[in-house]
Amino acid sequence: MIFEDDIKNSLKILKDGGVILYPTDTVWGLGCDATNQKAVEKIFSIKARSECKSLIVLVDSETMLQRYVREIPEVASEINELSDTPVTIVYPEARNLASGIPGEDGSAAVRITTDDFCRVLIGRFRKPIVSTSANLSGEPAPSHFGEVSGVIIDSVDYTVMYKREDRQKHKVSPVIKFEKNGVFKIIRK
Numbered sequence: 001m002i003f004e005d006d007i008k009n010s011l012k013i014l015k016d017g018g019v020i021l022y023p024t025d026t027v028w029g030l031g032c033d034a035t036n037q038k039a040v041e042k043i044f045s046i047k048a049r050s051e052c053k054s055l056i057v058l059v060d061s062e063t064m065l066q067r068y069v070r071e072i073p074e075v076a077s078e079i080n081e082l083s084d085t086p087v088t089i090v091y092p093e094a095r096n097l098a099s100g101i102p103g104e105d106g107s108a109a110v111r112i113t114t115d116d117f118c119r120v121l122i123g124r125f126r127k128p129i130v131s132t133s134a135n136l137s138g139e140p141a142p143s144h145f146g147e148v149s150g151v152i153i154d155s156v157d158y159t160v161m162y163k164r165e166d167r168q169k170h171k172v173s174p175v176i177k178f179e180k181n182g183v184f185k186i187i188r189k
Contacts, residue, residue: 023145
């Protein structure tokens with residue numbers, strides 16, 4: 001019941017341009033509609049983060065990914081398909097996303113989530129959502145809900161109940177960046 005209530009409440013907040021605090025396939029995150037400029041600006045404000053730093057976006061499938069990046073290198077598709085842990089891939093040309101999501105070079109960091117909660121939420125929302133760690137800029141990412149700062153909790157429009165009691169240590173995903181020429185490099189291990 002908590003799962004379904006959290007999905008419904010999160011959808012309402014996302015549709016209204018708000019910010020949610022939610023468990024992702026990695027650490028606890030701040031999320032909003034990745035196509036809504038004002039919602040993205042709220043995330044930067046909550047995190048006290050410079051808008052020149054890009055944000056990660058979650059999608060529920062490669063089909064959704066195709067609507068937000070111009071090209072998906074074949075090897076990126078293979079990485080997404082074969083990886084047994086969450087991997088964020090930076091694609092060279094973003095599209096249809098709010099400014100502040102793509103980097104200064106026009107690239108976008110996107111992860112195809114396999115987490116049940118995130119997949120259901122994104123699938124019903126039918127748009128990508130921001131997934132940035134639920135911490136103030138410069139502070140460590142919370143590996144579970146118990147590590148999320150009260151300042152962050154008080155700043156969001158809705159905090160998901162699901163997985164709050166989970167104290168398993170989670171970590172951020174590795175990040176691989178692809179260039180237009182197909183060359184890639186590991187940004188974060």
